[in-house]
Structure formats: C-alpha cells, structure tokens
Amino acid sequence: MAATNKANMDEVGMNKGIWVEGRAKKKVLEFLNGLLNSKKLEAVLMPATNRTKDSYSWFLMGKDGLLESADPFPPVMTTQGARAVSYLTKKGRAWKKTAVLLRPCELRATIELAKIRQVELENLVLISFDCPGAYPLEKYFNGDQKKLDEAFDACLSKQAELEGARAVCSICNRFTGRGADIEIGLIGGEAKGFWLIPGSREGEDLLEGVTGSASHKLEAREKAISELRAQREEKRKQTLDSFQETVKGPENLMRVLSSCINCHNCSRVCPICFCRECYFDSKALSSEADAMLQRAQRKNGLRLPPDLLLFHLGRMTHMSISCVSCGACEDACPADVPVSMLFSLAGRNTQAVFEYEPGRSLEEAVPYTVFKFEELKDFEAPYIKEYSKEQ
Amino acid sequence: MQTLIDSRMTMPDFIAALFDKLDLAGVAAMTKLPSGEKAAYTLLTDKDDIEDCVPYFPAMPANAARAVSKFTRQAPPSKQVAVFLRPCELRALTELVKIKQAAVDNLLIIGFDCAGVFPFSKIRLSDELKLKEYREAVAKGKNCEGIRPVCSACTRFVPEGADIAISFIGRNLDEPLVLSFPSEKGKEAAKTLGLDSSSKVEASPAVDSLAEERGGAEKKLTEKIEEALSGTDGLISVFDKCISCHACSHVCPICYCKNCYFESQTFEYFPESYFTRMREKGALRLPVDRVLFHLGRLSHMGLSCVACGMCEDACPVNIPVSQIFKTAGAKAQALFGYIPGKNRDEPLPLLTFSERELEEFED
Amino acid sequence: MADQKTEKIIVAFLCNWCTFTAADLAGTSRLKYAPNIRIVKVMCSSRVDPVFILKPLLDGADGVLIGGCAPGDCHYSKGTFYARRKIALAKTLAGSMGLDPRRIRLSWIPASEGPRFARVVNEFTKQIEALGDNPAKREVYI
Numbered sequence: 001m002a003a004t005n006k007a008n009m010d011e012v013g014m015n016k017g018i019w020v021e022g023r024a025k026k027k028v029l030e031f032l033n034g035l036l037n038s039k040k041l042e043a044v045l046m047p048a049t050n051r052t053k054d055s056y057s058w059f060l061m062g063k064d065g066l067l068e069s070a071d072p073f074p075p076v077m078t079t080q081g082a083r084a085v086s087y088l089t090k091k092g093r094a095w096k097k098t099a100v101l102l103r104p105c106e107l108r109a110t111i112e113l114a115k116i117r118q119v120e121l122e123n124l125v126l127i128s129f130d131c132p133g134a135y136p137l138e139k140y141f142n143g144d145q146k147k148l149d150e151a152f153d154a155c156l157s158k159q160a161e162l163e164g165a166r167a168v169c170s171i172c173n174r175f176t177g178r179g180a181d182i183e184i185g186l187i188g189g190e191a192k193g194f195w196l197i198p199g200s201r202e203g204e205d206l207l208e209g210v211t212g213s214a215s216h217k218l219e220a221r222e223k224a225i226s227e228l229r230a231q232r233e234e235k236r237k238q239t240l241d242s243f244q245e246t247v248k249g250p251e252n253l254m255r256v257l258s259s260c261i262n263c264h265n266c267s268r269v270c271p272i273c274f275c276r277e278c279y280f281d282s283k284a285l286s287s288e289a290d291a292m293l294q295r296a297q298r299k300n301g302l303r304l305p306p307d308l309l310l311f312h313l314g315r316m317t318h319m320s321i322s323c324v325s326c327g328a329c330e331d332a333c334p335a336d337v338p339v340s341m342l343f344s345l346a347g348r349n350t351q352a353v354f355e356y357e358p359g360r361s362l363e364e365a366v367p368y369t370v371f372k373f374e375e376l377k378d379f380e381a382p383y384i385k386e387y388s389k390e391q
Numbered sequence: 392m393q394t395l396i397d398s399r400m401t402m403p404d405f406i407a408a409l410f411d412k413l414d415l416a417g418v419a420a421m422t423k424l425p426s427g428e429k430a431a432y433t434l435l436t437d438k439d440d441i442e443d444c445v446p447y448f449p450a451m452p453a454n455a456a457r458a459v460s461k462f463t464r465q466a467p468p469s470k471q472v473a474v475f476l477r478p479c480e481l482r483a484l485t486e487l488v489k490i491k492q493a494a495v496d497n498l499l500i501i502g503f504d505c506a507g508v509f510p511f512s513k514i515r516l517s518d519e520l521k522l523k524e525y526r527e528a529v530a531k532g533k534n535c536e537g538i539r540p541v542c543s544a545c546t547r548f549v550p551e552g553a554d555i556a557i558s559f560i561g562r563n564l565d566e567p568l569v570l571s572f573p574s575e576k577g578k579e580a581a582k583t584l585g586l587d588s589s590s591k592v593e594a595s596p597a598v599d600s601l602a603e604e605r606g607g608a609e610k611k612l613t614e615k616i617e618e619a620l621s622g623t624d625g626l627i628s629v630f631d632k633c634i635s636c637h638a639c640s641h642v643c644p645i646c647y648c649k650n651c652y653f654e655s656q657t658f659e660y661f662p663e664s665y666f667t668r669m670r671e672k673g674a675l676r677l678p679v680d681r682v683l684f685h686l687g688r689l690s691h692m693g694l695s696c697v698a699c700g701m702c703e704d705a706c707p708v709n710i711p712v713s714q715i716f717k718t719a720g721a722k723a724q725a726l727f728g729y730i731p732g733k734n735r736d737e738p739l740p741l742l743t744f745s746e747r748e749l750e751e752f753e754d
Numbered sequence: 755m756a757d758q759k760t761e762k763i764i765v766a767f768l769c770n771w772c773t774f775t776a777a778d779l780a781g782t783s784r785l786k787y788a789p790n791i792r793i794v795k796v797m798c799s800s801r802v803d804p805v806f807i808l809k810p811l812l813d814g815a816d817g818v819l820i821g822g823c824a825p826g827d828c829h830y831s832k833g834t835f836y837a838r839r840k841i842a843l844a845k846t847l848a849g850s851m852g853l854d855p856r857r858i859r860l861s862w863i864p865a866s867e868g869p870r871f872a873r874v875v876n877e878f879t880k881q882i883e884a885l886g887d888n889p890a891k892r893e894v895y896i
C-alpha cells in the first residue's frame with residue numbers, strides 16, 4: 001500500500017529486481033498462487049476471460065478460486081481497473097490482504113481515487129507491469145481475436161509497438177508499473193523472462209522466498225525504457241499538438257463533437273468521474289421551454305438534448321487535472337468521438353499549470369485542494385492591470 | 392383509417408407554412424449540423440434556418456422523446472412549438488406524459504410513417520448511395536438494408552397520437568406531402584393552413600406490404616432472442632460481454648430517472664460482502680449485479696418499452712439490448728393487454744388493477 | 755435434476771399483518787415445516803418490488819415465496835391486487851430471460867392459518883427440491 005509513499009520508495013532500492021525465467025503470464029499466476037497458498041495473500045483482484053472467452057472482466061478470487069483463465073495482461077480494457085478497486089473498497093478497507101493487478105494507467109487512476117477517498121488502499125497490494133497498450137474494444141470484438149491475442153502476446157516482452165492499439169496507448173509515456181508495490185518488468189526481458197521488482201516494503205516482503213537469478217540485466221531494462229519513453233514523449237507531444245490545432249476554436253471543436261450524442265457514457269466509465277449523480281445530469285441544468293426557445297433564437301438553433309458542449313468542457317474542469325489518459329471513455333463512446341484524445345489534451349494543459357502528474361504520488365495533493373499565496377501570477381495579471389488602470 | 396389529403400406542399404414549404412400561418416414559436420426536427428456530416432435533433436425558432444431541416448434523415452442520435460422531455464419537463468412552452476417525431480419517439484413521449492416527465496401543452500405533434508433508421512454511427516449526410524437506397528425502399532414499401540434490427544422488425548411504424556401525420560411509405564420523398572389530421576388540434580391546424588378542403592388521396596398499398604414483411608421479421612427476431620435466452624446459461628452468455636456502463640438506460644427514453652436505482656447506494660456493498668460472496672463461489676465477478684441491472688431495468692420500464700433501438704445503438708460492446716427488451720417487453724405487455732404509447736389516457740399497468748385477474752399467478 | 759445434497763434456500767417475503775403472523779402461529783403451534791425458508795418481513799405484499807425477487811434468484815437462492823393477506827383483506831385494502839400484478843410481471847420476465855418462473859410463488863395466507871402456512875412451505879420446498887439447484891448458485895460468470 002505504501003508503494004507511492006515517497007520516503008518508502010527511496011528506501012527500497014530500485015535495482016532489486018528478481019529475474020524469473022519463463023512465460024510471464026504463467027509465472028505470474030504461479031507466483032500469485034504461491035502467495036495465496038502460503039496465506040501471504042487472501043485474495044487477488046484481476047482480470048480473467050469471461051465465460052464465452054471473447055472478452056475480459058474483473059474477478060475477486062480466493063485460494064480455491066484462482067481461475068485458469070485469469071490474465072494479468074489482458075489485451076483490452078473493459079472496465080477500468082481503478083473502478084474495480086473502487087467497487088471493492090469504496091465503503092471501507094479490504095477485509096483481507098488482496099493483490100490487485102493493474103495496468104499503469106489503472107494504477108495511476110487508483111491513486112487519484114485514493115486521494116479523493118473513492119478507494120481505500122489499506123490491505124491492498126498493487127501490482128503493475130510494462131504495458132504494451134490495449135486494443136480498442138470495438139476492434140477486438142469485431143476482429144480476429146486469435147490473431148490479435150498473438151500479436152499482443154508478442155508485444156508483451158519485445159519492445160515493439162502494438163499494432164492497432166488505442167490512440168492514447170500509442171502515445172502513452174507512462175507505460176511502466178512504477179509506483180506499484182510490485183512491478184512486473186517485461187521490457188528488456190527479450191521473451192525469455194521478466195523481473196519482479198519491489199516498489200515498497202510490502203512488495204519486498206511478498207517477494208521474499210521467490211527464487212530467481214541475480215538481476216544483472218536490470219540496467220538493460222532501464223535503458224530500453226528510457227529509449228521508448230523518449231520516443232513516446234516526442235510522439236505524444238506531436239500528436240497532442242496537432243490535435244490541438246484540430247480542435248482550435250469553438251467551430252472546430254464542434255466539428256469534432258458533431259457525432260456526439262450527448263449520452264455521457266464517457267463520464268460513466270471514466271475512473272476519475274466517480275460522482276454517483278453527475279452535475280451535468282442534475283436539475284441544475286434543466287430549464288423551462290421558453291428559456292430554451294430564447295437560447296435557440298440567440299444561437300440560430302439549439303441542439304437537443306442541450307448543453308453538449310457545456311458537458312464536455314465542464315467535465316474537463318472537474319477532472320482533466322486527474323485524467324490519466326487511459327482511453328476508457330473513448331472505448332465506451334458509441335459515436336466514435338475521439339474523447340480520450342480530447343481529455344488527454346485538456347489534461348496535459350491543465351496539469352502543466354500546476355506541474356501536477358496524476359497518479360505520480362499519493363502524497364501529492366490534487367491541485368484543487370491546496371494553494372499557495374504566491375502563485376499563478378500569470379493568471380491574475382490582466383485583472384490587476386485593468387484594475388489599476390481604473391484607479 | 393384517417394382521411395389522407397394532398398397538401399400540395401413539399402416539406403420545406405410545409406414547415407414554412409407552419410411558421411407563417413400557425414404563428415409558431417419554433418420547430419424541433421432533425422437538422423443538419425453546421426460542422427461535420429451529421430444531423431441532430433434541433434430546436435429552431437427562425438424561419439430562415441429551416442432549410443437545414445431534414446426531418447426524415449434516417450438516424451436517431453437521441454430518441455426525440457428524451458429531447459422533448461428535457462424541453463417541456465420543467466415548464467412547457469407558452470407558445471406553440473411543432474415537434475417532428477418518429478412513431479416510436481411519439482409512443483415514448485406518450486409514455487413519458489403518463490409519468491409526468493413531459494408535457495404536450497402547446498406542442499403540435501407532427502408524426503410521420505417510419506421506414507426505420509440506420510445505427511447512428513453508420514450514416515452520414517454524404518452517404519448518397521445509402522440514402523438513395525433508402526428512398527427507393529420507402530417508395531416500394533420495403534425494408535432497407537442496414538437499418539437497425541428492431542426497425543426492420545417494427546410493425547408500429549405508422550404514427551399513433553399525432554396532431555398531423557405524414558403518410559410517407561410508398562411515396563416519393565420530394566413530392567408534396569400527403570397528410571392526415573387525427574386530432575382536434577390537427578384539424579384546427581388544417582383549417583388555418585387552408586388544407587381542410589384539399590383533395591383526398593388513396594392509402595398506399597406499400598404500407599400493407601411493409602407491414603407484412605416486418606411482421607415476418609418480428610417473428611424471426613422473437614424466435615432468435617427466445618432461443619438465445621433459454622435457460623440461465625443463455626442469460627449469462629447473452630450478457631457476458633456487458634461492461635455495466637448503463638449507456639443503454641441513459642439513452643433510453645423511458646428510463647428517465649436522474650438517479651437510477653441501480654446506481655444508488657442500494658447496490659454498493661461493504662467489502663465484507665464481497666469477500667464472503669467470493670468465498671462461497673471461489674471467485675466473484677466485478678461489478679456485481681451486472682445481469683440484475685438488465686432484469687431489474689426490464690421490470691421498471693419493460694412495460695413501456697417502445698422498441699426504439701436506442702439502447703442497442705449506444706451499447707459499446709454490441710449486445711442486442713433492444714432486441715431483448717422488445718421481446719421480453721412484448722411478453723410483459725401482453726400479460727396486461729397493454730400497448731405502450733397507444734393511448735395517453737390509459738394508465739400504466741402497475742398503477743391499476745382489476746379484482747379478478749391473473750389468477751394463475753396466485754394461490 | 756433433483757439434487758438432494760445441498761440444502762435448498764427459499765427467500766420468503768411475508769406481509770407483516772397476515773402471512774408473517776401465520777408463520778408465527780405455525781411456530782407457536784409447533785407445526786412442522788421445512789427449515790429452508792429465510793423470512794424477510796415486509797409491511798405489505800405490494801412492497802415486494804420485482805427486483806427483490808430477481809436479485810436472490812440471480813444470487814443463487816433456489817426459490818422466492820411471497821405471502822400476503824387474502825385478496826380484499828389487505829391491511830392497506832388494495833395491496834394484494836397491486837402485488838399480484840407485480841409478481842405476475844416478475845414471473846413473466848423471469849420466464850422470458852432464462853430463469854425458471856416456477857421458482858417464484860405467490861400465496862395468500864391469512865393470519866389465522868398457521869397450518870396453511872406450513873403446508874405451503876412444505877409444498878414449495880418439495881417443488882424446489884424437484885427442480886434441483888438454482889443453476890446461478892455456483893455460477894461465477896453471472
């Protein structure tokens with residue numbers, strides 16, 4: 001639980017990885033099984049295939065229930081993992097010591113949710129991995145799943161770009177499980193094996209007794225990661241910059257949103273949008289017919305149901321600062337709106353103002369909840385100037 | 392059968408006449424969006440903007456009953472507004488009026504025969520070929536390839552409860568409109584529009600042939616769904632991919648609740664409950680109550696389901712939600728001899744009873 | 755397929771004024787009835803929302819019994835008539851959605867009829883035993 005606690009992280013050396021030879025998926029399941037059998041863990045929360053084996057879902061599994069079809073590295077994200085953690089712990093801490101397998105963006109969202117008390121981390125052990133990305137749900141459901149699975153598996157250990165990954169995945173610059181109690185290091189393993197790397201005391205404890213050879217190759221992983229990160233940072237910047245041009249000005253933004261049906265499904269699957277009753281569905285926004293007629297008159301027409309743009313922009317003000325670019329919103333959008341790109345862009349810009357990185361550290365407060373007396377002068381200067389002119 | 396008349400007006404003329412002679416405050420209809428290739432249901436107040444109106448455009452990005460509900464729920468307009476509605480939208484509106492989620496005061500309801508809509512992500516204004524095929528299908532009274540599955544199996548495609556109804560199947564879309572005026576309000580409008588003595592037109596036989604084709608399709612659809620849902624195994628398989636996003640209920644015109652029961656605290660549990668249940672079964676799938684949501688939603692609104700197809704269009708994982716709700720809804724409706732949207736004054740089945748009925752369900 | 759190995763669980767929603775009292779009476783008169791039922795007291799049979807019935811069935815209960823006053827004798831006068839409609843709806847939906855409607859039973863049992871209560875419970879338990887385990891009971895994919 002203390003993984004993202006900074007002090008704790010420094011204490012635990014970063015290069016204590018245990019090299020495990022063999023297929024990562026199989027070995028990770030063996031590792032978890034071992035922990036369950038030795039009672040170091042009581043439960044595991046992780047994805048497994050559904051019954052018809054054409055999709056994935058979250059399962060809470062005990063010693064006798066670890067499904068054979070459990071998969072630490074699913075090729076799609078059906079429910080954002082942070083949501084799954086929130087289902088389990090929203091009303092209190094996990095009853096039993098539980099390991100949770102998360103993608104890096106799910107891990108970051110989990111940490112954001114812990115800050116706003118929608119997740120309770122106590123008794124949880126967070127495990128994450130080097131994520132190759134995920135396929136869009138639609139592509140996975142309508143495509144040749146066998147082929148897609150194979151391509152995905154191949155990318156797990158090789159440092160290759162996942163072809164056909166979701167747009168946000170292909171520009172993801174936070175693709176390792178750093179910050180978790182245990183990190184599964186796949187990059188640099190060259191398909192021969194992987195590292196189990198403790199990120200906290202807790203992680204160290206669980207890894208005790210796991211046999212493996214020395215971790216001399218960890219440097220190779222670090223190197224591969226920094227190369228990939230540099231590439232991704234560049235690609236991310238370029239992609240978001242050009243997307244910014246695409247949505248510049250209300251008209252262009254409206255063009256991008258023209259197929260939006262105002263269903264709000266993007267917010268309902270978003271891990272950060274936790275509100276049971278969304279403000280944009282509330283009575284606050286309802287108005288009388290005559291008022292709507294007036295709006296229609298002013299704007300030469302009013303799209304119904306109204307407030308589509310307000311919803312997106314408003315949602316941005318609520319949560320873009322914590323947006324982890326996970327792509328869940330876009331996957332769930334029935335109208336193919338590039339909504340996670342839009343929010344990633346908004347997030348990049350709002351997060352930069354506060355030098356905030358969602359999910360980086362549990363100790364970093366959500367910018368809305370703190371302030372300094374001397375800050376953000378750029379944003380008030382025009383007002384002060386105006387004001388002094390008047391005087 | 393209502394008397395059909397030749398209005399001698401094309402659609403744009405008709406809308407213009409509505410503005411001019413009926414002193415409308417506005418018109419709501421599918422309208423081209425200024426940007427992009429899409430159309431959306433839009434409220435227009437200015438006669439000069441109506442050239443972008445495309446009431447027939449075969450897409451339903453939102454069930455317009457939901458739009459009308461948002462428009463009128465707080466307070467209906469103080470001046471008359473004309474709303475164009477597809478038959479299933481009109482039926483949904485009628486159901487919403489019964490539960491006080493919409494008002495029809497000062498609405499002039501213009502319904503039209505419906506040849507179906509395409510899934511909304513599958514049609515653009517520039518898809519000329521598809522739209523041409525659609526027009527041909529309308530003229531012949533046939534199902535057009537590619538429309539929503541529930542549309543091709545929809546047998547209630549003639550508007551019920553409109554003030555003005557446009558007869559559309561079996562006709563050419565650019566020709567002057569053939570109208571009927573089923574309500575008092577409609578008859579008055581006809582007088583004002585100077586249409587009360589227009590020449591009569593015969594009903595098109597294409598309406599019957601479409602009804603027949605659709606009846607057959609409905610039967611097939613029902614059989615398919617019944618087979619898929621036979622037994623608990625079937626139930627689990629059908630909803631196996633469902634991600635519990637609830638998009639289906641949020642776009643459903645009948646599911647009006649701001650705070651859905653299935654998103655309420657009732658269905659949030661303490662961790663103990665999860666761990667206990669996990670221990671009983673070995674593994675517990677999250678989120679829980681995923682299948683219950685669908686059955687429960689059916690119990691809440693299945694009696695009013697108008698089989699509009701919105702839920703299925705909005706489902707991100709391609710579950711045939713509206714085919715399921717149409718099928719299960721129809722059976723529940725048959726139990727009470729209830730047809731949603733048929734009659735505004737008929738009470739909802741669960742709000743009424745007779746003392747001697749349903750005795751096979753009790754002992 | 756009859757499955758005698760596991761005890762069948764029947765969730766019973768009993769109206770406070772009649773059937774719950776009847777159950778009490780059956781108890782105090784030492785009438786024997788099957789121990790399978792788990793009683794939930796409700797103020798009136800019409801309080802039983804179809805979701806109350808569907809939820810235990812999906813969570814693995816083998817049967818759901820709803821008990822209320824004799825029609826016309828409802829403490830709130832019309833409750834039983836509304837209840838009958840709701841339960842008819844629940845049974846019909848269950849049947850359309852792949853659940854077995856025979857696992858749902860609605861019985862009117864007045865307060866004074868302890869023996870009738872015992873008989874209904876025994877009868878229903880037998881019927882449920884004949885139906886076997888609810889397939890949802892151990893289903894992890896539901």
Ligand code: SF4
Pocket residue numbers: 103104105106131132133134168169170172173174175325326327
């Ligand atoms: S956004 Fe990044 S962390 Fe999330 S799934 Fe894609 S690659 Fe992985």
Ligand code: SF4
Pocket residue numbers: 266269270271272273322323324325326327328329330339340343344
């Ligand atoms: S806005 Fe979209 S990309 Fe951002 S956290 Fe929410 S679901 Fe993920």
Ligand code: SF4
Pocket residue numbers: 259260261262263264265266267329332333334335336337339
């Ligand atoms: S962006 Fe997509 S998911 Fe979000 S409201 Fe619009 S259509 Fe719905």
Ligand code: SF4
Pocket residue numbers: 639642643644645646695696697698699700701702703712713716717
């Ligand atoms: S359940 Fe689906 S088909 Fe039925 S009214 Fe609602 S959206 Fe339309």
Ligand code: SF4
Pocket residue numbers: 640645646647648650651652653687688691692
């Ligand atoms: S499922 Fe029930 S509670 Fe939820 S929106 Fe629909 S009618 Fe309302």
Ligand code: SF4
Pocket residue numbers: 632633634635636637638639640702705706707708709710712
């Ligand atoms: S829209 Fe589809 S995935 Fe979402 S809750 Fe409904 S059926 Fe499930």
Ligand code: FES
Pocket residue numbers: 769770771772773797798799800821822823828829830831833834
């Ligand atoms: S009070 Fe017993 S059924 Fe209504």
